[in-house]
Amino acid sequence: MSARLLMGAEVAAEIRAELRDRLEAITARAGRPPGLGIILVGEDPGSELYVRSKLKAASESGLRADLERLPATASLDAVLAAVDRLNRSDVHDGILVQDPLPPGIAGGTRAVFDAISPEKDIDGFHPINVGRLVQGRAVLVACTPSGIVEMLERRGIPIAGRRAVVIGRSDIVGKPMALLLLHRHATVTICHSKTPDLAATCATADILVAAIGRPFFVRSTFVKPGATVVDVGINRVSDPVLAATLLGPDSPRLAALAQRGSIVLGDVHQEVADVAGALTPVPGGVGPLTIAILLKNTLLAAEGRFSVAAGARG
């Protein structure tokens, strides 16, 4: 283990501390705290956990946070109606619909995200916010990639003139991540399942971002010695045989699995810690950043509504 660990929780605490003055200012100006409205459809355990974390972080930071629950049997129209209520709400500046929607209406996910008012779209999923990101003038940018850039910058990891490789081309992480790094003058390569010689391509990176969704996929052969490796993976593993294969039979984490029924593994193999110069652990790396940026985006949305100059971030 030689890599410096980039602890997202520490960076998240810095970000949240810096939001305090602005939160007070906008609260005074608006006559109320910034408000976050979350819509949760169904009872997916993972989603329940995420939503609880978001609500807790918001209220700890002095934001108003409301949860609207809909049953797993809710119609698409019912979800759209809930979005519409929050769009019209005077006290909600940011809106978040927890992904994924239940299987019966998952085909309507895009329509639901599109229905969120761009000014309240704190996930940065609305096409107009995505387009503004491409054009380098976005205010509301997808939380995870936005948080990763904040972490790199705050931890003094140079981006300009460096090579960045992003594995994964999702709308939520891969593509916005590539754009944010490009705008900060990295030379950016986007890899995916159809990339030939994936390991060799990744090994050219000064900054490697793994957002694939496959546990321990990135091995040490993928990593240039000294590179910064950002692990976006959150892979829940409950199979003890798979876990022992990935972690090795002596890993203390196997006991945690036996006790809790599952553990979370990143996309990056633990052996990478011996090669990378800096590494975000899973858990504890990227996850806390995402929530901190969600709060920041809610604040930015409130500032935008009350005409406080917010400045472009894309």
Add this chain to the structure above:
Amino acid sequence: MSARLLMGAEVAAEIRAELRDRLEAITARAGRPPGLGIILVGEDPGSELYVRSKLKAASESGLRADLERLPATASLDAVLAAVDRLNRSDVHDGILVQDPLPPGIAGGTRAVFDAISPEKDIDGFHPINVGRLVQGRAVLVACTPSGIVEMLERRGIPIAGRRAVVIGRSDIVGKPMALLLLHRHATVTICHSKTPDLAATCATADILVAAIGRPFFVRSTFVKPGATVVDVGINRVSDPVLAATLLGPDSPRLAALAQRGSIVLGDVHQEVADVAGALTPVPGGVGPLTIAILLKNTLLAAEGRFSVAAGARG
């Protein structure tokens, strides 16, 4: 000279021939041909030339094409008012504001492009169209990169699983080009002025797209033998000494320069023809494609307005 030349005019003719039936169908349905409205501010000679080519191509193809001229002294409000008139026009399906605007109002270029109705935005510059491109569901996509993809596909040049390198990160060419290639399963790297080892990076490409705006910048050392090289550069050179340095003292093109006062050189050095497997010449390569896609986008916009299923292209 070993490279196969990819002649844009031939591909453009194919595209335009294929539009004919659809043009007839939408003309019958709408009771009028699709209409293109072009706004030209000032009298920049290059812009005059482009606009004439666009008007000519449109009317040859059976589209209605109208030019609204404004003087170089026009205010930003006057330009926005012209955009507004075309937005409201019943007979114009596509709107194009010729770039660049005169220096006095060039700072308002973004505001002018933003004012164009997304449904009539045949240049694909509006943020909502750019966002839809990122999300792989765009109808109206920037003409030059869209034309390049059509040419590669029609000429049997494989994209999926190949390495593509795009030099240049403009909103109009570089970024949409990278996205279109990514969505077709290329592994895409975007390079720019801050890229270290630019030649070596380019030399990994199976498909190399040069959109830098520097004459003959891409040398044979940038090109993997057999690669496809797409030259987006349109660099007007009037200095005979510079031209002789770039082209060599025996080039027949120097006589053309002496006769006409200037010649157009691409971003790719002529020596690349000995290394590349396929190459778009300048002039005659990418240029004609851009205009063909402009016509296609006007047709798509008309089909969209009259509810003909157009299908996503991003």
